[in-house]
Amino acid sequence: MAMADTWRGYPVYDDATPGYVHSPAKFGRGAVERDYAVQPAEAGADPDDMDLIPESDYDAYIDMQEETESSLEHLYLRAGWEHLDQGQVGYCWAHSTAHAIQIELTKAGAYEPLSAYAVAATIKRGADQGGWCGLSMQFVKDRGIPSQGMWPQGDRRYRHYDRPDVWEDAARHRVTEDWVDYAKPAYDRTMVMGQHDTCLLNNIPLACDYMWWGHSVCALRLVRIERGSYGTLILNSWKGWGRRGLGVIRGTRRNVDGCVGIRASRAAAPASAALAV
Amino acid sequence: MTYTVTINLRYVLAALALAGSFGGGVVAGRGCPGPAPAPAPDVKPVDPVVPPVVPPVVPPVVPPEPAPPPKPPADPGPFAGLPGLRLLVVYETGDVMSPVTQAVLFGKATQEYLARKCPKGVNNWPEFRMWDPETDVSGHGPHWEKAMAEGRGGLPFYLVGNGTSWEKGLLVRDANGKKAPLAAAEFLTILKKYGGE
Numbered sequence: 001m002a003m004a005d006t007w008r009g010y011p012v013y014d015d016a017t018p019g020y021v022h023s024p025a026k027f028g029r030g031a032v033e034r035d036y037a038v039q040p041a042e043a044g045a046d047p048d049d050m051d052l053i054p055e056s057d058y059d060a061y062i063d064m065q066e067e068t069e070s071s072l073e074h075l076y077l078r079a080g081w082e083h084l085d086q087g088q089v090g091y092c093w094a095h096s097t098a099h100a101i102q103i104e105l106t107k108a109g110a111y112e113p114l115s116a117y118a119v120a121a122t123i124k125r126g127a128d129q130g131g132w133c134g135l136s137m138q139f140v141k142d143r144g145i146p147s148q149g150m151w152p153q154g155d156r157r158y159r160h161y162d163r164p165d166v167w168e169d170a171a172r173h174r175v176t177e178d179w180v181d182y183a184k185p186a187y188d189r190t191m192v193m194g195q196h197d198t199c200l201l202n203n204i205p206l207a208c209d210y211m212w213w214g215h216s217v218c219a220l221r222l223v224r225i226e227r228g229s230y231g232t233l234i235l236n237s238w239k240g241w242g243r244r245g246l247g248v249i250r251g252t253r254r255n256v257d258g259c260v261g262i263r264a265s266r267a268a269a270p271a272s273a274a275l276a277v
Numbered sequence: 278m279t280y281t282v283t284i285n286l287r288y289v290l291a292a293l294a295l296a297g298s299f300g301g302g303v304v305a306g307r308g309c310p311g312p313a314p315a316p317a318p319d320v321k322p323v324d325p326v327v328p329p330v331v332p333p334v335v336p337p338v339v340p341p342e343p344a345p346p347p348k349p350p351a352d353p354g355p356f357a358g359l360p361g362l363r364l365l366v367v368y369e370t371g372d373v374m375s376p377v378t379q380a381v382l383f384g385k386a387t388q389e390y391l392a393r394k395c396p397k398g399v400n401n402w403p404e405f406r407m408w409d410p411e412t413d414v415s416g417h418g419p420h421w422e423k424a425m426a427e428g429r430g431g432l433p434f435y436l437v438g439n440g441t442s443w444e445k446g447l448l449v450r451d452a453n454g455k456k457a458p459l460a461a462a463e464f465l466t467i468l469k470k471y472g473g474e
Contacts, residue, residue, distance in 0.1 A: 047371075050373070053373065068384035068461060071383075074385065078385070107382075107383065108407050108408055110402045110406065172416070177371075177411050
């Protein structure tokens with residue numbers, strides 16, 4: 001079996017990586033083209049007045065992140081939590097969003113493991129069907145996402161968990177400001193990737209869909225593979241893949257087809273949490 | 278011619294008795310000094326040095342100063358009475374942030390210090406939070422709600438304390454008319470004021 005190239009121990013997928021390497025059958029995927037009849041382009045906010053970081057400044061940001069170990073990669077590795085596993089079910093499009101929210105909670109100092117299955121199984125009524133990251137993000141804005149304590153990962157019994165206490169718990173992690181759509185059809189590729197890279201250099205995690213891969217993952221960081229060549233460090237939802245779920249995609253493979261982020265979310269603590277201070 | 282002198286004997290006896298009551302019959306200070314009387318054994322002799330008489334100084338009449346108003350007790354801050362280091366950072370999570378400020382918030386030095394020094398609170402989370410101003414923080418404890426309600430004067434903002442003292446400020450400051458982000462080492466120094474080494 002051919003192996004992917006590696007960079008710092010992370011698998012690297014690029015234009016030359018064959019399909020049987022980047023999409024092994026043992027892992028589920030599930031990203032499909034966004035259906036604008038189901039979710040119009042107006043859903044999701046514009047990243048208005050975002051100051052794009054010019055490409056000439058990328059190295060300065062990356063150097064500082066390296067020197068001070070302040071990127072989301074560093075934050076995730078230090079936090080030590082286990083990444084989500086979608087199994088063989090086509091729910092990647094909810095895992096990418098759940099990972100982005102878990103990273104935001106880690107940044108805030110209040111990490112909790114969340115149930116991506118709750119989002120996808122509720123939307124798809126338990127069926128193993130694909131979707132896109134904007135669909136799951138809209139669901140999290142409307143209803144939130146429950147913790148794994150309320151709805152375990154891997155469980156698609158949506159009727160069983162359709163209870164007020166579950167959705168009350170989910171509401172603790174609702175997106176409170178609108179989610180941002182960085183890949184609206186109105187934007188050209190350069191604009192989309194400029195916004196994408198600016199977010200990553202600012203430690204804003206993104207849920208990203210890649211149609212070449214039929215997969216959706218959480219983008220964590222812009223990395224410099226070599227001088228003038230950048231890659232996207234991603235957090236995958238495949239158990240045992242990469243280094244703690246992290247890998248790199250580069251070249252034209254980096255181009256996203258869907259790309260969403262969070263402005264602000266609720267961060268309410270569990271109602272059952274005892275105040276230990 | 279013959280004069281007859283009659284002396285009443287009663288007057289003579291009365292005069293003699295009066296003289297005897299003065300113990301010798303002579304009264305001092307009447308122009309003829311006599312011997313000083315012996316002092317009584319239980320009476321100290323009077324100091325003969327008499328201090329000079331100083332005329333009393335009359336101070337100018339000054340109206341009394343009004344009493345200073347009672348000092349209000351120092352504001353104990355949102356973390357009053359909660360021992361241990363606590364830090365709140367509020368920043369626009371969707372805004373572009375300088376790499377220097379990112380290092381302050383998410384760098385190894387800050388994060389490891391906070392993990393080591395902050396006590397555990399709700400849900401066993403270490404007692405530091407970095408939130409968007411729009412974040413709903415219910416359930417984390419009233420001290421976080423109080424901290425979020427503090428006036429900020431800009432973003433990104435920090436509030437740090439240890440139960441007895443505290444301070445707040447901005448992570449980007451004006452320096453000679455230019456905005457200068459606080460460096461990670463400077464921020465760590467601030468944290469150590471409240472959390473120790």
